[in-house]
Amino acid sequence: MRNYLKQIRTILWKDLLVEFRTRERLIAMGAFVVLVAILFNYATDWARVSPEDIASGLVWMTIMFAGLLGVGRTFHLEAEDGAFQGILLSPVPKDAIFIAKALANFVFLYIVALLVVGVFIFFFGLEVGGSFGMLTLVIALGVLAFVALGTLFTAVSTGTRMGDTLLPVLIFPLLAPVVIYGTGATSQFLAGRPVTEAEGSIRMLAAFALTAFFLGSWLFRFVVED
Amino acid sequence: MSTKKILLAGTMLAMIGLVWLGVVYWMSFFWVSTEVTQGIAQRIFYVHVPAAWTSFLAFGLAALFSGMYLWLRDERLDRAAVSAAEGGMVFATIMLTTGPLWGKIAWGTYWTWEPRLTLTLLLWFIFLGYFLVRSSTENPEKGKRHAAVVAIVGALDIPFIHLSVIWFRSLHPAPVVIKPEGPTLPGDMLTTLLMSLGAFTVLFLGLFLLRYSLENLRSELDTRSRHASV
Amino acid sequence: MNRNQILCGLVTGITFLVCTITLFAQETSELPGAQLAAQGLGRPYWHVFIAYAIAIGIVFFWVVSIGRRLSEIEKKIGS
Numbered sequence: 001m002r003n004y005l006k007q008i009r010t011i012l013w014k015d016l017l018v019e020f021r022t023r024e025r026l027i028a029m030g031a032f033v034v035l036v037a038i039l040f041n042y043a044t045d046w047a048r049v050s051p052e053d054i055a056s057g058l059v060w061m062t063i064m065f066a067g068l069l070g071v072g073r074t075f076h077l078e079a080e081d082g083a084f085q086g087i088l089l090s091p092v093p094k095d096a097i098f099i100a101k102a103l104a105n106f107v108f109l110y111i112v113a114l115l116v117v118g119v120f121i122f123f124f125g126l127e128v129g130g131s132f133g134m135l136t137l138v139i140a141l142g143v144l145a146f147v148a149l150g151t152l153f154t155a156v157s158t159g160t161r162m163g164d165t166l167l168p169v170l171i172f173p174l175l176a177p178v179v180i181y182g183t184g185a186t187s188q189f190l191a192g193r194p195v196t197e198a199e200g201s202i203r204m205l206a207a208f209a210l211t212a213f214f215l216g217s218w219l220f221r222f223v224v225e226d
Numbered sequence: 227m228s229t230k231k232i233l234l235a236g237t238m239l240a241m242i243g244l245v246w247l248g249v250v251y252w253m254s255f256f257w258v259s260t261e262v263t264q265g266i267a268q269r270i271f272y273v274h275v276p277a278a279w280t281s282f283l284a285f286g287l288a289a290l291f292s293g294m295y296l297w298l299r300d301e302r303l304d305r306a307a308v309s310a311a312e313g314g315m316v317f318a319t320i321m322l323t324t325g326p327l328w329g330k331i332a333w334g335t336y337w338t339w340e341p342r343l344t345l346t347l348l349l350w351f352i353f354l355g356y357f358l359v360r361s362s363t364e365n366p367e368k369g370k371r372h373a374a375v376v377a378i379v380g381a382l383d384i385p386f387i388h389l390s391v392i393w394f395r396s397l398h399p400a401p402v403v404i405k406p407e408g409p410t411l412p413g414d415m416l417t418t419l420l421m422s423l424g425a426f427t428v429l430f431l432g433l434f435l436l437r438y439s440l441e442n443l444r445s446e447l448d449t450r451s452r453h454a455s456v
Numbered sequence: 457m458n459r460n461q462i463l464c465g466l467v468t469g470i471t472f473l474v475c476t477i478t479l480f481a482q483e484t485s486e487l488p489g490a491q492l493a494a495q496g497l498g499r500p501y502w503h504v505f506i507a508y509a510i511a512i513g514i515v516f517f518w519v520v521s522i523g524r525r526l527s528e529i530e531k532k533i534g535s
Contacts, residue, residue, distance in 0.1 A: 149379070156372045160362040170355040170376060173348040174383045177390035184397065201393070208386050215382060219375045222296050233526075240519070247515075251508060267500035273511040316518045323514075324507040331500045429515065436522050443529045450533070 007092045011100035016107060018077065025073055029066045029112045036062050037119045051124040056186035059120055060179050063113045063143065064172075070108050071150035072157075072164040074101055079158060088224055098151065098220035102213070105147040113139045131189040134198070138189075141205040142182040148212035149174055155223045181205045229442040236435030243429025250422045258418040267331035270324050272418050276426035277320035278346060284314030284430060285349055288356075289381030292374035304370045305441035307377065308360065311353050313434050317426070318350045341391040348387055352380035 019025055040058055078084035087097060117135065120126045128135060149171050157166040182205060185198040254272040261268035291307035294300075325343050326336040337343075356376045363369030411419065 152375070152379070156359060156375065159364075159368055159372065160359060161364065162358065162362045166355070166358055166362065169351065169358060173351040173355070173387075174379060176348055177383075177386040180390040180394045184393070204386070204389065204393075211382070211386070215379055219378065222371050222375055225371070244519075247512070251512070254508075265500055266504055269504050270507040273508055277511065313518075316514055320511045320514050323510045327503045327507045327510075331503055433515075433518060433522060436526070440522060440526050440529065443526070443533060447529060447533055 004093070004096055007096045008100045008103070011087070011092070011097060012103050015101065015104035019104070019108060025070050025108055026111065029070045029108065030115055032069055033062055033066050033112060033116050034119055036065070037116075037123050041123065051120070051126050052187075052190045055120055055124060055126050056183045056190055059116055059186060060142070060182050062116050063109070063139070064146070064175065064179065066112050066116065067109050067143070067146050067150060068168055068171075070112065071105050071147060071154050072167055074105060074151055074154045075158050088226075094221035094224060095217040097224075098217045102147045102151040102216060105151055106144060109143045109147055110140060113143050126190065127192075128189065129192060131192075131195060134195050134202075135186065135189050138182060138185045138198075138202055138205060141202070141209045142178045145178045145205070145209040145212045146171075146175060148209065148216040152216040152220055152223065155220065159223075177208050178205065181208070229439045229446070232435050232442070233439040236432050236437075236439060239428055239432025240436060241432070243425055243432050246421075246425035247429055250418070250425045253418050253421060258414050259412070261415070264332055267328055270328040272422045274321060274324040274328060275419065276422040277317045277324065278342065279423060280426045280430045281314045281317035281321055281346065281349070283427065284310045284317060284434070285353060286381065287434075288314055288353070289377045292377035296371065296374050296378070301445065302442075304374070305445070306438055307374065309434050309437035309441060311356055311377065312437060313430050315350065315353055315357075317430065318346050318353075321346050322350060339391065339395060341388065341395055344391045345384070345388050349380070349384070352376065352383075356380070 040062075044054070075084055078087065088094075114136065117126075117128070117139070121128060150167075153167060153170040154164075157163060157170060160166055181201040185201040185205065188198040188201075189195075250272065254269050258269070258272070260266055288307045288311035291303045291310060295303035295307060322343070325340075325346075329338060329340075329343075330336050356373050359376055360369045360373040363372060
């Protein structure tokens with residue numbers, strides 16, 4: 001067990017280190033998020049709708065698209081110089097590789113998701129108020145579900161001729177519950193309702209995230225085997 | 227069973243199914259009584275619901291065969307899975323095209339976010355991904371495995387999608403004028419529905435067997451040409 | 457022509473038959489026109505007919521596509 005955790009930590013640390021040295025993915029996703037927010041400003045008639053009404057949906061869709069941008073690159077670096085074969089040949093169990101990869105993606109996407117919330121607060125004067133802690137929890141659960149399915153299906157789509165263009169077709173239908181429950185809980189927070197009202201959707205989101213994560217770590221071996 | 231026998235059985239079943247479907251068409255046009263509140267448009271029910279049922283059956287079979295394929299690695303299971311998935315796409319398309327036609331009359335709009343309709347639409351896209359993965363992977367062996375993973379995740383995601391779309395609907399009640407089907411069906415309507423369910427199921431099973439034997443023949447041809455090249 | 461091709465042809469033929477029956481049913485079901493016109497139900501009828509035609513049409517296309525692929529492969533295996 002300790003060995004297993006150590007293997008996960010090694011791969012996770014490697015990914016984080018590469019990313020924090022180059023900052024390629026974070027910069028791309030961060031810039032994407034800010035630019036999307038700027039474009040949303042011009043795509044919306046703010047005289048007719050107030051930010052609270054539609055912000056929860058916009059936040060979640062921005063997270064989805066930014067996530068697509070980041071998760072799609074999970075295996076690119078290693079695929080280019082054949083290093084992924086090395087990882088697969090090493091005596092690390094396949095599910096440990098998946099968990100490490102998904103956690104690395106989780107760290108990046110979670111940072112970006114918080115940036116999304118920050119950008120919306122900054123640009124559109126969103127009132128998050130007292131439920132900020134719960135909001136970060138909901139976003140963490142949603143992001144966890146996203147990276148679990150995203151990492152699994154990135155491994156699938158990298159092996160195809162279509163590459164990253166296939167990824168949204170594969171994961172968007174599966175992620176409908178994340179958008180529905182995530183947006184539901186978020187809009188209740190933004191409307192200033194008590195946290196207990198969003199409890200049901202938070203619980204469903206947690207169940208979905210855990211299921212997706214276990215599914216991913218179980219099925220990943222079938223995707224990468226040769 | 228040899229491919230020949232499966233082909234024969236599939237042809238027989240498909241023919242029975244088609245004739246049966248003809249009977250169902252006759253029944254739903256001339257025999258069954260018109261529903262009181264919705265009038266004639268309710269007759270779409272007799273193709274819409276059986277198509278939905280058949281597509282769920284087919285997608286379920288596809289996911290089941292996919293799971294067994296990953297477990298047992300028998301080529302035949304993958305062939306069965308892809309045959310069932312194709313059938314599911316066909317019947318889901320019927321469900322998704324007849325639904326809005328009925329909805330326009332019953333609800334006044336072509337599309338409402340009715341949970342079952344939404345679930346079927348998402349399933350359609352999940353299995354579109356299944357076929358895209360299969361066809362765009364260079365190594366067919368790998369494509370089969372990847373597609374099986376898509377089918378399994380899709381099947382296990384269904385409860386979540388189902389619950390979430392129902393929950394969404396409860397949050398945003400749509401302007402439903404008339405419920406899609408009455409609480410209880412009078413006798414002749416139930417008979418027609420059951421007949422139609424039977425027709426669609428038999429037709430699907432027959433065409434599924436035909437499609438399966440097609441895959442069998444294709445792999446036979448593959449091995450033969452490989453032997454020839456060696 | 458081998459047996460399988462004949463069978464495929466049969467399936468296709470029966471589908472055609474069912475299609476024409478459907479079309480015919482559409483024609484005749486409008487016969488008691490006086491009653492129905494009184495009800496003012498023009499549009500629902502069209503929707504019902506289109507729905508039934510789509511259903512049989514999609515099934516028909518699937519049958520034809522399976523039949524075509526089968527006969528292609530049979531030809532290749534035969535040669």
